[in-house]
Amino acid sequence: MVIGIIPVFLLSSTFLSLVSAYSFTISTPRQCQNLTVSITREDGQPPYRLLLFPFGPSPLPDNVEVRQIEDIPFGTGETMLSIPLRYSERSEFVAAVNDAAGFGTGGTSVVTTVLANDDGAGICFDPLTSVSPSFAFSANPPNQIVQCTPTRLWWDNTTVQGTPSFLGVIPGGESFVIPEGPITDVPSQGTGFSWTPPVRAGTTLVIVGGDDRGVGSGGSLVTIVSTGVRLDDDCLGDNSPSSTPGSPAGLPTSTGNA
């Protein structure tokens, strides 16, 4: 049952005409109760996929991380999906919907907090056992993503299956596939590629890694894009992804996902 509707598509009208043919709403998220996602305006191209990305630290004791990145297809022809939300109360997440045209086509939700369940359902996860990604990736320079400044995204080639791919997820904004330049091996920086983020400083950005095992098999990295020392904005245009500034944050943190 849909109890409350959280509007999740908050782009400006110029953006709307450029990137979106449809949008979506989600029901009030409650721990271990069903989350219902509805496509509004039916000019998207099914099949759809719902993606849920954990955000922020785990509120569980000892920071046990039970949240996994979820990638859930809807059957063709359906514009509504109901799935149990296996995230703990007081944890946060971001939702995005894809259609056949690609990633992020339905927009990206703002950061949303999971409420306690109200049907006595209890818990549907093991609160003592953390999940962890199947592989790990890193950014170099470490601990920052700087507007218009090349960043190397890299991984250990022996830990991946196939070639990793990465998504950029901007809560309340646009989400996109991170383009991969030539993949090279660099001593002490593993296998990776260089990416110049065309994302405005101040934007909260979640970088999600995946490989043949699926979206999010590499976990995610959350950061606030910074300006750096040179105030370089050559790579920005009117359509550059941004969002309203996120809450003050320090260095990127990994959220464990499998």
Ligand SMILES: *[C@@H]1O[C@H](CO)[C@@H](O)[C@H](O)[C@H]1NC(C)=O
């Ligand atoms: C919750 O979702 C599951 C899986 O989609 C479904 O089988 C079940 O009927 C739903 N439960 C309720 C109460 O909507």
Ligand SMILES: *[C@@H]1O[C@H](CO)[C@@H](O)[C@H](O)[C@H]1NC(C)=O
């Ligand atoms: C990564 O490993 C695979 C198989 O082990 C190999 O075929 C590929 O060339 C490697 N890629 C790089 C960039 O080293």
